[in-house]
Each structure stands twice: as C-alpha cells, then as structure tokens.
Amino acid sequence: MRLGISLAILGLVAGAFIGLRVPLVLPAAYAKYLSVAILAALDSVFGGIRAAMEDHFDNTIFLTGFFSNAILAGTLAFIGERLGVELYTAAVVAFGVRIFQNLAIIRRHLLKK
C-alpha cells in the first residue's frame, strides 16, 4: 500500500515534469475535451483506490477503465460539440457525481480502520 501510494505520487510528479517539458501546448479548442478526459481519468483513479480498499482491485479493469473512460469522455464531448448538444456538461455532471461517491466511500473505509 505504501509502495503503491509513493509510486503513484512519483508517477504524478514525473508526468507533471514531462507535461511541463513538452514544448507543445494543445490548442485551446481541445481544452474542453481534455478537461472531460481528466475528469474521467480521476474518476477511474478514485474507483481504483476504492476497489483496492474493498480488496477486489483488478489490474486489467483498472487500466482499461482508465484509458477507455478518458478517451470515451473526450470523444463524447467532441461528438456533442458537433451535434450541438452539450454532452460536455453531461459528462462533467456524471463523472463529478461518481467522483464524489467514490470519495465518500473511500472516506468511510478510511474512517472504519
């Protein structure tokens, strides 16, 4: 558990470093899709943490869920933009709700210990 957390923090720091070092900044038009993708990824991460706490963490589900959620959320926002429907907002609401749910469950698990 300790190793996992430290590895996660290390990965985050390394990712932040890489992101800062990359000379290219995505065009502002993609900011919307990226933000939804980040929300989806965060949701996956919290879902993973919750699963780990409930002792049914599955590595494959975690990995595929993370990437597919992120990509799907971005694509959905993109499609919504093209269709003229604000699917972006729907994704934000859905992932926001799930993140808060996961956070609440994680909090309870932490408090139960």
Place this chain on the structure above:
Amino acid sequence: MSRYLSITAVALVLGVMVVQQFRITGYQSAHGTPADRAQELTVELKQLEKERADLAAEVEDLERKLAQARMGYSQAAEALRTEITKLRLLAGLEPVRGKGVEVVVVPRQGTGVFTVRDEDLLRIVNELRGAGAEALAINGQRLIATSEIRTSGAHITVNLIPVAAPYRILAIGNPEYMKNTLEMRGGVVETLREWGIDIAVFTREDLTIPGYQGKTSFEYARTS
C-alpha cells in the same frame, strides 16, 4: 508487480494530462482567449454580417437616389438648354432661316435730292413688322430689340454699323402677306417710288438671316 506498474503508468498519464490542461488554461488566461471564444465570435460574425447586409441595402438605396437625382439634374439641364435656345432665338442672337421677302431699295442715280433716308427704311421695317415678320435684317445687320436705324453723317447706321445703298432688307414671315402690305395702294412702296426711289419686293422660298453679332450685355439695366 504489474499492479504497481499500472498505477505508475496511470499516474504518469494523469500527470501529463493535468499539466497540459493547466498550461492550456494558463495560456488562455494570459492571452485572454476563453474557451467559448469561437461561439462569441460566431455571434459577432452573424451580427456583423447582418449589419453589413443592412449597410449594403442602404448603399443600394442611396445609389438609386443618387441616380435619380442625376437623372433629374440632366433633365433640368436639358430643359434649361432648350429654354436658352428658345430665348436666344427670340432675342435674335441665332441665325434663322425660312421663307419670306427680300426688299431691295436703291436711290435713283443722279438725283441727289431723292436719296434714301433712315425714315424710309424705318417705314419699310415698320410695315414688315406690322405684317408679322419674325426676323429682320438690313444688309446683313439683324434687327433686334435695341437696334436703331438712323442717319449718321452721310450714312445710315444699323446696330451702330454703317450700311450703304443698295439696301437689302430681308424678312422672314408670310411672304404674300408682307409683299401685299408693302405694295398696297398708297402704301410705302408706292410712296417711295413717287419720291424717286427704286424699290422692288421679291418673295423668297428660303432665306437665311444672320444672328446679332454686337454686344449683348446691359450696363445700366438690372433685373428688378
């Protein structure tokens, strides 16, 4: 082990994404381009396009008005030109042609007493005017409103130009009427013949009378 690897990978990707997003939003706030700039610009574009269409319509309207005004101007100019031509014709400034009579007045040779006087010419001109002559000239001098016929020394002057015998008086008007008026019994022709002056009246089918050539400006008279 693979679990830690996946956690690291996920954390790495998440870190990259988050930082990218921060950089984008930071870039936007630094350069003042919000995410929905495209929408704002679209709305503005639509407004401007509408405005442009309105202005184009206005341009068209004004151009039509301008064309109308131009047309009115040219019409007015045309009317003025016609009026000017008419008035010049009336004033005797334009050469005119038409049928009329030619009166030739010659004093008989050798009789110094019976010379042609200004009054004789004035009488002829007066008779012709009375018979409806529309244009008159004596030896090429057009008679207009200010024309005089008077003796000035040895000569008779018309329009301040001396004219000499033989006197040719041209008149445009009804030829028969003018001829009859001049030649009626006890009329001017008969009287002058009695005084020893040769006078002949010819009707002419096509006469050309020159326009007045002198000055046409008034020095004293003003419009009231």
